[in-house]
Amino acid sequence: MVGSPPQAVNEIPLVRIADIDPAGLFAADQDGRNLVISRGGLHLLDLKSGSKQKLSSESPVALVWSLDGLVLAAAFPITDYETRLTLYSSQGSLLHETLLPVVVSQMIWSVRGDLLVTGFALKTYSFGGNLRQVLYRVDTEKVVERVLADTSLKPATAKTLAPIMQSVQPVIFSPHGDELVFVKLHDPPAFSPYLQLRYMNWESGEERSLGKIPLQSLRFFWREPAASVDVMAQTENFSLPLWSSVDVSVEKLRIPLYRFVKGRLYYGEKLLADWGGEARLQILANGRYLLAQKGRLYLGDGLQSAPRVVYSKKAWTLRRWRFEGLITPDEYLNLSERKP
Amino acid sequence: MSCLLRLFVPFCLSLGFAITFCFATTAAAEDCVECHKKETAAAVEQWQASSHASTVDCSDCHGSDHEAILKGDAPVDAKVCGRCHEDAYRQHISSKHGMGLHSGWGCTRNLVSRDPRECRFCHEEGSTQPKTNVQCARFLAQTSEMEALGCNRCHQVENSCASCHTNHITDLATVRSPGTCATCHMGPDHPQWEMWQTSRHGVLFEAMGETAGPTCQRCHMPNGSHDVSYGITMSPAMVQSSSERFATSREEMVAICMQCHARSFAERELKSGDVILAQSQKLIREAEAVIRDLADRNLLVPSLQNRPEHPLRGQDLVLDGQMLYEDISHIERLFFKMKKYALAKTVKGAFHQNPAYTHWYGNAELKMTLVDIKAEAARLQSRPAPVDEKSASKAGEGSLFRSIQEELQILKRKRDRGAIDAEEYSQSKQELLERVPEE
Incomplete structure (x- = not known):
């Protein structure tokens, strides 16, 4: 990925492969072998034959393929704060179903094969509200729950936040899936609500604060190997080093990354394409990408x-050791780069 | 006897004066007595026979709100007595008895390292009364019935003069008896009464009375003082007082001993007690280091992670005054016995001039329990480490990563509690990290 920015995005013509619901989801595995789309329900699409297999008559709110392309996880809303999580095989067979008492905010597979789901539940009362954020690790035998936040809200905060909760509760996982950055909302009685940015290694159970900012909509982008998170907020954009002691030393390792914001594809800071604010994109592993635009x-x-x-x-173990304070960030870097 | 009369007559006279002054106008007690002769006959009879009968009416202490009395909302606590017995109350609240309900707080006032500014964390300016609720782990770990009968029945001495004086009897014969102290100051954790009773002092008292053998009160409450800390040079946890306070308290006790003994004898005896205290504390520290090392290696059974949380410290290893005697490992139970029982018998036995307690019940038990602790430690070290499910799932059973991880955790715990310095920690860690496999 290091090198001159790609020029070919607008030169190679797009190939139309399916129609989907205007706001419907789609997901391919990273090699693009398996594809599911939302069109009056959830369908598994065979790109070679063009045939479709209906998996569900409901439309999902989150879709993600495992990295090996063998299992699809799909989340379907049941009620305001209840979600059904369904696992399918790449042939469309139902593997497992479970109910989660949250609205799903993020769903990924770690590189190790852990299915991780974050979600929240906002309950409002006449006297205020309660916001609960949860991280789940799901497999076919059990669901392991970890509460990320359990916050009491003032009545005005609860009322204001209800319709925009997704945008003020962003979650981003590291590319390996073992660490995440999330937001914890605080609403102290005599002060304005604010967001605390939290960094966690979910397997160690350890977490720490990265700082706090006023309540607003946010987006996160994870940068590796610099170990920082770019924060795009309404008031300002900034980079948040996760391990401040090594921030300077790894600055030289920073490389441009693709970033898709409001229909625009950037390579680092360079704008490559603008497909309109409603467009959605999934970048695949081999230089290809899927683009949803105007129902196509x-x-x-x-x-x-x-x-x-x-x-x-x-690497997985060293990152956990780093989080648990068993090794320093510098020792982590040295050990990561050490050759046999 | 003449000696005691000289001590107590002025005290009683001043007490009587205070009472007369305090209740110059008293209400008649007929209303209470008429019913209470039937309901609580003994209380009425004791009051009628007391020195209070002529000067202090029922309502002077109990108030006149009968409903509140029945609900238990009008207790006759030490403050009520203190309205008249001002000196006694002041002495009481500034003494160890005055913190009886808060002994689990680990008050630092007798510690060498004490910072007087710390007092404000628990106390209002000038008060020994704490601002917050009970912080004694052993108390919090009991049932409410055990708290009331097994804990508070003794520790209520802070707020209750009746703990020693009883409720309505004012005859000082009861509180001058060593048996009054024995209600609490006996048993395995601090057998002062048994030590005194079987010491030369106690034997002389038994044979010839107070003129020959001093009582608890004679040495610890001289001249009728209610400051039971008088002349004591260590805290209830047997930590020696700061040097300035130590010198003052030691001189106070030497002066008491000199009522019967030569100064040189008294100083020598008490100095021996100090040395025995230091020698015994060294054994305790040795045992504590053995257990902390086991905890570093996660070898305690049950491990700190696999037992109910300590009421105040969660999953920390607690070996100080907040140590529990339930939900702990066997080796910790041995340490509890060593520190709470054997140490007390050794040290308090020495200061009470009881050779059997100092040596056989105390010193020998201290050393033999240390042998037991070392043997138990060896047994635990020879067993495979208990599998912590969390750790096992992280690194995989039997993997080199897991082995290195455990060693790193042990090193970190040792560094965190100051058992190794930064240089040793860094060096040992680098040696471990050299073993990290590529995959």
């Missing part, structure tokens, strides 16, 4: 291939 799904090409993120037991 296109397959594009011409992006630089990103290196695959693969599971490394050593």
Whole structure:
């Protein structure tokens, strides 16, 4: 991915592959072998034959394929704060179903194969509200729950936030899926509500504060290997080093990354394409991408291939040790780069 | 006897004067007595026979709100007595008895390292009364029945003069008896009464009375003082007082001993007690280091993670005055016995001039329990480490990563509690990290 910015995005014509609901979701595995789309329900699409297999008559609110492309996780809303999580095989067979008492805000597979789901539940009362944020690790045998935040809200805060809760509760996982940055809302009685940015290694259970900002809509972008998170807020954009002691030393390692914001695709700071504010994009592993625009799904090409993120037991363990204070951030870097 | 009369007559006279002054106008007690002769006959009889009968009416202490009395909302606590017995009350609240309900707080006033500014965390300016609720882990770990009968029945001495004086009897014969102290100051954790009783002092008292053998009150409440801390040079946890306070308290006790003994004898005896205290504390520290090392290695059974949380410290290893005797490992139970029982018998036995308690019940038990602790530690070290499910799932059973991780955790715990310095920590860690496999 290091090198001159790609020029070919607008030169290679898009290939229309399916029609989807105007706001419907789609998801392919990272190799683009398996594809599901939302069109009057959830369908598994065979790109070679063009055939469709209906998986559900309901439309999902989150879709993600496992990295090996063998399992699809789909989240369907049941009630205001209840979600059904369904796992399908790549052939469309139902593998597992479970109910989660939250609105799903993020769903990913870690490189190790853990299905991770974050969600929230906002309950409003005449005297205020309660906001609960939860991280789930789901497999076919059990659901492990970890409460990220449990906050009491003043009546005005609860009322104001209810319709925009998703935008003020962003969550981002690291590319490996073992760490995440999330937001914890605080609403102290005599002060204005504010957001505390939290950083967690979910397996160690340890978390720490990265800082706080006024209540507002946010977006996060994770940067590796610099170990920082770019925060795009209404008031300002800034980069948040996760390990401040190594921030300077790893600055030189920063590389441009693709970023898709409001229909615009950037490579670092360079604008590559503008498909309109309603467009949605999924970048695949081999330089190809899926673009949804005005109820149509296109397959594009011409992006630089990103290196695959693969599971490394050593790296996974070292990051947890770093979080638990068993090794320093500098020791983590040294050990990560050490060659046999 | 003449000696005691010289001590107590002026005290009683001043007490009587205070009472007369305090209740110059008293209400008649007929209304109470008429019913209470039937309901609480003993209380009425004791009051009628007391020195209070002529000067202090029922309502002077109990108030006149009968409903509140029945509900228990009008207790006759130490403050009520203190309205008349001002000196006694002042002495009482500034003494160890005055913090009886808060002994679990670990008051620092007798510690060498004490910072007087810390007092404000628990006390209002000039008060020994704490601002917040009970912080005694052993108390919090009991049932309400045990708290009331097993804990507060003794520790209520802070707020209750009746703990020693009883409710309505004013005859000082009861509180001059060592048996009054024995209600609480006996048993395995601080057998002062048994020590005194079987010491030369106690034997002489038994044989020849107070003129020959001093009582608890004679040495610890001289001249009728209610400051039971008088002349004491260590805290209830047997930590020696700061040097300035130590010198003052030691001189107070030497002066008491000199009523019967030569100064040189008294100083030598008490100095021996100090040395025995230091020698015994060294054994305690040795045992504590053994247990802390086991905890660092996660070898305690049950482990700190697999037992109910300590009421005040969560999953920390607690070996100080807040140590529990339930939900702990066997080796901690041995340490509890060593510190709470054997140490007390050794040290308090020495200061009470009881050779059997100092040596056999105390010193020998201290050393033999340390042997037990070391043997138990060896047994625990020879067992496979208990599998912490959380750790196991993290690094995989039997993997090199897990082994290194455990060693790193042990090192970190040792550094966090100051058992190794930064240099040793860094060096040991680098040696471990050299073993990290590539995959």
